[in-house]
Amino acid sequence: MIFFYVILLLVGLILTKSSLFWVYLWQTKEYRLDRFWAEYGYPKKLGRFWLFSGGRKFHQPVQTIKSVLIHFISLVVVALGMFVLLKIFLGGALSNSWLLIISLIILYLLMPLIVSFNVLIFYIPTVIIKHIIYRLAAKKMRKIGSKERYNLIVIGITGSYGKSSAKEFLAQILEKKFNVIKTPENVNSEIGVAKFVLKNVNPSISSGHNEQRVFIVEMGAYKRGEIKRICDIVKPKIGIITGIGEQHLALFGSIENIKKAKFELIESLPVDGLAVFCGENKYCLELAEKHEKKKVVCGVSDANKYVSYTNLPKHYLSNIVAAAEVAKYLGMSDEEIKEAIKNIKLTERMTxxxxxxxxxxxxxxxxxxxxxxxxxxxxxxxxxxxxxxxxxxxxxxxxxxxxxxxxxxxxxxxxxxxxxxxxxxxxxxxxxxxxxxxxxxxxxxxxxxxxxxxxxxxxxxxxxxxxxxxxxxxxxxxxxxxxxxxxxxxxxxxx
Missing domain, CATH: 3.90.190.20 (Mur ligase, C-terminal domain)
Structure with a gap:
């Protein structure tokens, strides 16, 4: 009997590990079916995960209310399944014991479906909560934008690559003259930006302080409409497109859709806004030709105007020049920009x-x-x-x-x-x-x-x-x- 309970405990641990693994996979893809399927929807990869649930390595999702609830509900479903199976087969007969083992194996194989079903259950309440947060953040930004004394200029940065480095370079240059706020690492989705606005973007600055404030927003997307939603919240005046490539092509479906998604930032700019495009990227050049308002096309070939060293990856130089052009538009002199660039430091996430x-x-x-x-x-x-x-x-x-x-x-x-x-x-x-x-x-x-x-x-x-x-x-x-x-x-x- 003791042996039986030991086996039962091991089965429970295996099922718990499997549940954690599948919650972890869904969480790394932000619980999005499109992203999940784009990476794991290949029969060979999905089959390997399905059978071995992460192998010997233990994968644990980041503990959030959502991940804990999905894991807990999945284990409850499995526990109920095990209870029913024990009731049915625990009769002592050898044949019943084998049927019990087979049934537990089937329960293990069903774990991906159980976790995935629970992810889908959370989809509707998640969407409702997100839209409430979007509206609250947009309302807060409208209030800030309607008051001239709040002195806030919003800069949006998007692209298939180079967004984070461009944001960091721009922040390091502008903070020499302005009061800079920026979205933190890994925050570039609609919900991430909206939450950051609600928590960190305040409607006023220190009493008697007339310093211009700048809010730099990194904008990411996996389908069309997501950058527009971020722009609807923060209302950017300046937009930078760092480059366009095949990254996330499986989600967008075509390069044309990627171009249209990134161009949503430029389309959201006001009449007196500024659009900055990477001159080394052919897709950026195509979008620049399409844009009829104020724009700057720049790249590595312009680096000598601002940069005295060149031992950096090419895309970093391009982003530094783009940041310099924005700083110039905001009133910084060439000397101030060059001095700021000399002191630029690569952050932990950069090469x-x-x-x-x-x-x-x-x-x-x-x-x-x-x-x-x-x-x-x-x-x-x-x-x-x-x-x-x-x-x-x-x-x-x-x-x-x-x-x-x-x-x-x-x-x-x-x-x-x-x-x-x-x-x-x-x-x-x-x-x-x-x-x-x-x-x-x-x-x-x-x-x-x-x-x-x-x-x-x-x-x-x-x-x-x-x-x-x-x-x-x-x-x-x-x-x-x-x-x-x-x-x-x-x-x-x-x-």
Whole structure:
């Protein structure tokens, strides 16, 4: 009998772990079916998760009221299921015992559906609560905007990549002259911005203080209409589009939809507003041509006007120039802007370069990954003086129909720059391996397959395997690019 209860306890722990794993997956995708399906809707990946629920690793969602309730209700449903099964099959017969085991396995396999059903149950009340918060935030911003004495200018920043760095650069430049408020890290959705407005954007400044205030808002989206909703809340006067690419193409459906979504920021600007576009991005140039009001198109080619150093990834320079143009529009002099740029500091989430294990140069670009960002980081890696160059990265996600073409491009550039590519996910590994297996003639620039080059790309199934590959390759003559969301064990090992 004791053995039976031990088995029952183990089954309960396995089911609890499975529930936590599926709540964790839904939470990482903001409980959105479109995002969840875009990443996990592939039969192979979904099947693996369904059967093994995260494997040996324990995944715990961030504790919020919503995640706790979904997990609790899921466990209640499972407990009721186990109780019913015990009532039915606990008769002592061997056949009944086997039926009980089979039924518990079925209950385990049903856990993803149970958790997903509970997520859907919370959908309607979540939407209602969100719209109440949107209205309250918009009302507060209207009150602030209607009073000239509140002195608040709102700047919106959007793009497929580079939003966070552009926001940080702009804030560091403007705070030399203005009172700056900005949305914090990872806050760029409608609900995130609305909550921030309600909690942190106050309708008045210190008594007798006439300093101009600036509110910088990072704006993200996964479908059309979401940036417009943020703009309806905060009413931006200045808009920056940092760049447009294939990131989240699986959710938008087409590049054209991505362009239209980002352009919602520009369409929301007032007649006397300013639109700033990245001059290196062809889609931004197309949108700039479409915009008939006041605009600035700028990029790396304009960096010499403001920046005295160039040892930064290309997209950072572009964002610094965009921030400088906004500062100029707001009345800062060229000298003030240049001085502010000299003192710019890269934040924790930006690409960092440091001397790591065994003296190897480490480029940490693990905050996020997108096609243009990966290629820019590879360009940055190529500029380093070290002889041996290595990249560690997962395959990119949410790229829809462009995924294969994007990974062909990345693989090709890896073949040109790197001596070794350690890929941590299998989705498009074969494409990267194939493209990286070519070599480029320095004279004719023609590409040809080199049989000795075929093992430069390796697929690892765990952080420990990646570390094994890296161990004996790290020395002062090695540069390692850590790209995209990697396991923290790998990042810690490189320090």
């Amino acid at each position: 960092k370069t440091f001397t790591g294990r065994n003296g190897a140069l480490v480029i940490d670009d693990t905050y996020s990954a997108n096609p243009d960002g990966v290629l820019a980081a590879l360009d940055y890696l190529a500029r380093q003086k070290q002889k041996t160059k290595i990249i560690v990265m997962p395959c990119l996600i949410e790229l829809g129909g462009a995924a294969e073409e994007v990974h062909h491009r990345i693989g090709k550039r890896i073949g040109e720059v790197c001596d070794l590519a350690i890929i941590t996910t299998s989705d498009y590994f074969s494409i990267i391996k194939e493209e990286a297996g070519f070599v480029v003639s320095s004279s004719s620039r023609a590409r040809s397959r080199d049989s000795s080059n075929q093992d430069k790309s390796v697929l690892v199934g765990s952080p420990s395997k990646a570390i094994e590959f890296l161990k004996d390759k790290l020395n002062p003559d090695t540069a390692v690019l850590l790209e995209g969301r990697l396991a923290q064990e790998i990042v810690d090992f490189m320090k």
